[in-house]
Amino acid sequence: MEATAIHALLVEKLGDAALEYVDALEKGTIVAPDKIAEAATILRDDPALHFEQLMCLSGVDWDGYDDSGKGKSVQILGYDELGKPEQSDRVGEGDLGVFYACYSHRHGHKYSLFTRVPRDVASVPTVSGVWPTAAWHEREAWDLVGISFKGHPDLRRILLEDGWEGHPLRKDYVMPSQWQGVPLEGQDYAKNPFSEDDVVLPERPVEEG
Amino acid sequence: MSDTTLTNGWEYQDKPREMQSELLEINMGPQHPATHGVLRLLIKTDGEIVHTVTPYLGYLHRCAEKIAEGCDWRQWMVYTDRFDYLAPMNMNFGYAVAVENMLDVTVPERAEYIRVICAELQRIASHLIAIGTFGLDMGAWTPLLYCFREREEILNIFERLSGGRMLYNYFDIGGVRFDTYDGFEDEVLHMVNVMEQKLDEYNTLLSYNKIFIERLADVAVIDTATCYEYGCTGPVLRGSGTPFDCRKDDPYSIYDRFEFDVPYGMGEQGSVGDCWDRYMVRVRECFESCRIIRQAVADLPGGDIMSPDLKKLVKVPQGSLYTRTESSKGEIGFHIIADGGSKPFRNKVRSPSYSNLHVIEKVGPGMMVSDLVATIGSLDIVLGEIDR
Amino acid sequence: MQVMTDLFASIFGDSMSPTALLIAGGLTMALIMSLVMALCAIVFTWMERKVAGFMQSRYGPMRVGGFHGVLQPVADMLKILGKEDIIPDEADKGLFILAPFVIFIGSLMAWAAIPFAPGFIASDLDLGLFYIFAVSSAAPAGILMAGWASNNKWALYGAARGAAQMVSYEIPLALAAIPVVMVTGTLNMNAIVEAQGGGIWNWFIFHDPFLFIAFVIYFIASIAEVNRGPFDMPETESELVAGYHIEYTGMRFAFFFLAEYANLFLVSCIATAVFLGGWQPVAGPVFVPGLVFVFKAVLLVFMQMLIRWTLPRLRVDQLMHTCWKVMVPLALLCVLGSGIWMMVSGELL
Numbered sequence: 001m002e003a004t005a006i007h008a009l010l011v012e013k014l015g016d017a018a019l020e021y022v023d024a025l026e027k028g029t030i031v032a033p034d035k036i037a038e039a040a041t042i043l044r045d046d047p048a049l050h051f052e053q054l055m056c057l058s059g060v061d062w063d064g065y066d067d068s069g070k071g072k073s074v075q076i077l078g079y080d081e082l083g084k085p086e087q088s089d090r091v092g093e094g095d096l097g098v099f100y101a102c103y104s105h106r107h108g109h110k111y112s113l114f115t116r117v118p119r120d121v122a123s124v125p126t127v128s129g130v131w132p133t134a135a136w137h138e139r140e141a142w143d144l145v146g147i148s149f150k151g152h153p154d155l156r157r158i159l160l161e162d163g164w165e166g167h168p169l170r171k172d173y174v175m176p177s178q179w180q181g182v183p184l185e186g187q188d189y190a191k192n193p194f195s196e197d198d199v200v201l202p203e204r205p206v207e208e209g
Numbered sequence: 210m211s212d213t214t215l216t217n218g219w220e221y222q223d224k225p226r227e228m229q230s231e232l233l234e235i236n237m238g239p240q241h242p243a244t245h246g247v248l249r250l251l252i253k254t255d256g257e258i259v260h261t262v263t264p265y266l267g268y269l270h271r272c273a274e275k276i277a278e279g280c281d282w283r284q285w286m287v288y289t290d291r292f293d294y295l296a297p298m299n300m301n302f303g304y305a306v307a308v309e310n311m312l313d314v315t316v317p318e319r320a321e322y323i324r325v326i327c328a329e330l331q332r333i334a335s336h337l338i339a340i341g342t343f344g345l346d347m348g349a350w351t352p353l354l355y356c357f358r359e360r361e362e363i364l365n366i367f368e369r370l371s372g373g374r375m376l377y378n379y380f381d382i383g384g385v386r387f388d389t390y391d392g393f394e395d396e397v398l399h400m401v402n403v404m405e406q407k408l409d410e411y412n413t414l415l416s417y418n419k420i421f422i423e424r425l426a427d428v429a430v431i432d433t434a435t436c437y438e439y440g441c442t443g444p445v446l447r448g449s450g451t452p453f454d455c456r457k458d459d460p461y462s463i464y465d466r467f468e469f470d471v472p473y474g475m476g477e478q479g480s481v482g483d484c485w486d487r488y489m490v491r492v493r494e495c496f497e498s499c500r501i502i503r504q505a506v507a508d509l510p511g512g513d514i515m516s517p518d519l520k521k522l523v524k525v526p527q528g529s530l531y532t533r534t535e536s537s538k539g540e541i542g543f544h545i546i547a548d549g550g551s552k553p554f555r556n557k558v559r560s561p562s563y564s565n566l567h568v569i570e571k572v573g574p575g576m577m578v579s580d581l582v583a584t585i586g587s588l589d590i591v592l593g594e595i596d597r
Numbered sequence: 598m599q600v601m602t603d604l605f606a607s608i609f610g611d612s613m614s615p616t617a618l619l620i621a622g623g624l625t626m627a628l629i630m631s632l633v634m635a636l637c638a639i640v641f642t643w644m645e646r647k648v649a650g651f652m653q654s655r656y657g658p659m660r661v662g663g664f665h666g667v668l669q670p671v672a673d674m675l676k677i678l679g680k681e682d683i684i685p686d687e688a689d690k691g692l693f694i695l696a697p698f699v700i701f702i703g704s705l706m707a708w709a710a711i712p713f714a715p716g717f718i719a720s721d722l723d724l725g726l727f728y729i730f731a732v733s734s735a736a737p738a739g740i741l742m743a744g745w746a747s748n749n750k751w752a753l754y755g756a757a758r759g760a761a762q763m764v765s766y767e768i769p770l771a772l773a774a775i776p777v778v779m780v781t782g783t784l785n786m787n788a789i790v791e792a793q794g795g796g797i798w799n800w801f802i803f804h805d806p807f808l809f810i811a812f813v814i815y816f817i818a819s820i821a822e823v824n825r826g827p828f829d830m831p832e833t834e835s836e837l838v839a840g841y842h843i844e845y846t847g848m849r850f851a852f853f854f855l856a857e858y859a860n861l862f863l864v865s866c867i868a869t870a871v872f873l874g875g876w877q878p879v880a881g882p883v884f885v886p887g888l889v890f891v892f893k894a895v896l897l898v899f900m901q902m903l904i905r906w907t908l909p910r911l912r913v914d915q916l917m918h919t920c921w922k923v924m925v926p927l928a929l930l931c932v933l934g935s936g937i938w939m940m941v942s943g944e945l946l
Contacts (some may be wrong), residue, residue: 071550
C-alpha cells in the first residue's frame with residue numbers, strides 16, 4: 001500500500017489528530033501525542049494496514065536542531081581539555097519527539113509515526129499494549145531522553161543505574177563530575193604526569209618462541 | 210519423555226495450599242558462564258521450575274549513542290564494531306548502508322562485492338560461536354573447540370584484510386577501507402570448502418545427537434505471533450517458521466543478485482519454534498552463506514574500493530531514516546537523524562538481541578532452570594549490542 | 598592384607614604379637630590405598646586433560662615436566678595448596694569443614710575391599726561387594742552437607758541435584774552386580790575374581806547375554822555415580838558455576854577433586870573385578886596380576902573420559918527418568934533373565 005494511502009486512512013480514522021504527512025526519505029504521519037495509542041492500534045488492526053511489528057521506537061531531543069539544514073545544531077556538552085565537565089548557562093528548550101517505525105510482514109510495507117511533546121510535559125501514551133516490544137524501547141526512551149509514557153506497566157530505567165540522575169541523551173545534559181563518590185573527571189591532558197626521567201625500560205632478553 | 214515437558218501458563222497459585230512454599234529468588238548474576246555476557250537474570254523459582262524471569266541490563270552500556278553526537282559520521286564507524294563484537298562486519302555494514310541511504314553516493318562494485326563476502330564470512334563466524342557455545346551450555350565441550358578452529362581461519366582472513374582479529378573498522382561510508390590482498394579469493398574459497406565439510410561433521414557430532422535433541426526439542430516454543438509482538442528477528446523469527454530475511458525481503462546492497470535460500474524452522478525434532486529449530490536455522494544459514502560467498506567471489510570485479518564522490522568530511526543532508534540490515538543475530542537497524550552537518554544529530558541503534566531477549570520474560574515462566582539456559586543460548590544474545 | 602601381614606611377619610618374626618602384626622599390616626594397607634587415591638588424582642587429571650585435548654584437536658598440557666606435560670598435575674596441586682582458605686561468613690562452619698572429609702572417607706573406605714592381586718586386598722571381607730556399595734553411600738551425605746553449609750543458593754541447587762542423582766543411581770549399580778553374585782554364590786571379592794579364571798571367555802561379562810547387559814547398565818550407572826559425563830548436572834559449569842563446591846577453595850576443593858577421581862577409579866575397579874575378570878589374564882597363567890587389574894581399570898576410565906568429552910548432558914528430570922524408568926527395570930530384568938539362564942543351563946542346581 002502506498003504511503004499516501006496509509007496517511008489517508010489514518011486521517012479518515014483519526015481525524016484531526018493525524019497532523020501532517022511527511023514525504024521525505026522516511027514516510028510517515030505526524031500524530032498528535034494523545035492519540036498515538038489509537039493510531040498504533042489502527043496500524044496494527046486494520047486489515048489493509050496490518051502492521052504486526054514495531055521495528056524501532058526511538059526518543060529524540062529536538063533541542064537546538066538546525067532546521068535550515070546547514071548543520072549548525074547546538075553541540076552537546078562534554079568534558080573540556082582539562083577533563084572538567086563543560087558547563088553552559090543555556091537552558092534546554094525545544095520539544096522531545098518519538099519515532100515509531102512499523103513494518104507489515106503480510107503486506108510488506110513500512111510506515112512511520114512521529115510525535116512531539118513539549119519539554120516540561122513530556123508524556124506520551126504507551127503503545128506497549130499494541131506492540132509488547134515497545135515496553136523495553138519505551139523504558140529506554142524514558143531512561144535516556146526523559147519521555148514518560150502514560151500507562152506503561154513498568155516504567156523504570158533499563159540501561160542506566162536505578163539511581164541515576166538526569167537523562168543523558170538530552171542536549172542540555174551536563175556530564176557528571178562524580179558518581180557515588182567516584183570522580184568522573186578526565187585527566188588533566190595539558191599536564192603529562194610522566195617525565196623522561198621517570199620512565200625506565202627494563203633490560204630483558206627477548207624470549208625465543 | 211513428554212510427561213516431563215512443562216507448558217507455559219503454569220500457575221504457582223494453582224498448586225494445593227499445602228505444597229506452596231517460598232519462591233526461591235536466585236540471581237543468574239552478571240557473572241555467569243551461561244548468560245553470554247554481563248546479563249543479570251533475576252529468577253524466582255519454585256524448586257526447579259521458573260516462576261518469573263526479569264532481565265537486568267546495562268552492565269555494558271557505553272553510551273555509544275551519546276558519543277555519536279560528538280564525533281564525525283566516519284569516526285562513529287569504530288563504535289559500531291563494539292556493538293555486536295562477535296559480528297562487527299555486519300554492524301559496520303548496517304551503519305554504512307544506513308548513512309549511504311541518506312547520502313547520494315554510489316558505492317563502487319568492487320567494494321560492494323567485498324562487503325558481501327566479508328559480511329557472509331562474518332555471519333559464518335558468528336554462527337560458529339553460537340553453535341559452539343550452545344553446545345557448551347548443553348555440556349558438549351568438544352564442538353566448541355572445533356567451531357573455534359574453523360573460526361580461526363576466518364579470523365586469519367580478516368586479519369590480513371583489515372588488521373584486526375575481532376574489531377575491524379573495515380567498512381567505510383562509501384566503500385571499504387583497504388583493498389584485498391593477493392590470494393584473498395583462493396583463501397576464501399578454500400575456507401568455504403572446508404566449512405561445508407566441517408558443518409556436516411558438526412551435524413553428526415552435535416545436531417543429531419539424541420541427548421542434544423532431548424534437551425532442546427519442545428523447549429521454549431516461540432510462535433510467530435509472539436515473535437511479531439516482541440519484535441524478534443533473525444534466526445529466532447525464522448526458527449518459528451517465518452522465512453523472513455532482510456536480505457531477501459527488504460534487499461540492500463547487492464543481495465538481490467545472489468541466489469540463496471532462507472532456512473526456517475519446520476519442527477523436525479519437536480515443535481516448530483523450539484530451541485532445536487532456532488539452532489538448526491543457524492547451521493543451515495552457514496551453508497547458505499557459503500553459497501553466497503562462492504557466487505560473490507566468482508563475480509568479484511576490479512576497480513575502486515571507495516566512492517570518489519565523497520569528501521573526507523562527510524556531511525549528510527537534513528533528514529531522518531531508519532535502515533535495517535540482516536546481521537547474524539537478527540535485524541540491526543540504525544535510525545539516523547541528520548541536520549546537514551558533519552556530526553550526527555541522533556543515531557539510534559535498534560539491536561536484534563534487545564528485542565530477542567525481551568521474549569524470555571514471556572517464554573521463561575513454566576520451564577526448568579536448565580531449559581532457561583538452553584533458551585538463552587538459542588536466542589544467541591550479545592550484551593554489547595543490547596547495552597550499546 | 599594377608600600379603601602385608603606376611604611381610605611384617607617375615608621381617609620381624611616372633612617379636613611382634615599377632616595383633617600387632619594385624620594392626621601393622623592393616624595400617625600399611627590403608628596407607629597404600631591412600632597413596633593409590635592420591636596417585637589416581639595425579640594420573641587421571643593428566644590423562645583427562647590429554648584425552649580431552651586430543652579429542653578437541655589440540656595438545657593439552659605440553660610444557661610442565663618436559664614430555665607432554667607429565668608434571669602438570671603436580672603443578673596444579675602446588676597451585677591449589679597455595680590458595681587462600683576462605684570460609685564464607687554466613688556458612689555453617691562445622692558442616693562446611695566436615696563435608697569434604699565425609700566424601701573423601703566414603704570413597705577411601707570402599708577401597709578396603711578391592712582385590713588388586715591375589716592376597717593383595719586390604720580387607721578380605723566375606724561381605725566385600727555389599728560393603729563397597731554400602732560404604733560409598735556416604736558420598737551423597739557429604740554433598741548435601743557441602744551444598745547446605747555453603748549458604749549459597751547455587752550450591753544448594755547443585756547439592757540437591759547431586760544427592761538425588763547419586764542416591765538414585767546406586768540402585769541400578771547394585772542391581773547390575775547381583776547376577777554376578779548369583780553366579781558365584783558369594784559376595785567375597787577375591788572369590789568373584791577367582792571364579793573368572795581360565796581365559797577371557799570365563800569372564801562374567803561373557804557368561805550370558807543378561808550379564809553383558811548388566812555390565813552396560815553398571816557402566817552407565819557408574820558414570821552417573823561419579824557425577825561425570827552426560828550426568829554431570831550437579832556440577833555443570835555452564836549452569837551452576839561448579840554446583841555444590843562453589844564456595845570451596847584451596848585444599849578443601851582439592852579434596853573434592855581427589856574424591857571425584859578416586860571414585861572414578863573405584864567404580865572402574867569394581868567393574869573390572871566383578872565383570873572383567875579382575876587380575877585374571879586374557880589367556881595363560883596368572884602373570885603380574887596387579888598390572889593386569891590396573892590396566893583393565895584404566896581402560897574403563899579411558900572409556901568414561903571419551904564419553905564425557907563427546908556427549909552433552911542430560912537435564913535433571915531426564916536423568917531421573919533414565920534411572921528409575923529405564924535402568925532399574927532393565928536391571929531387574931537382567932537379574933531375572935540371568936537366573937533363568939542359570940536354571941536352564943543347569944548351573945543353579
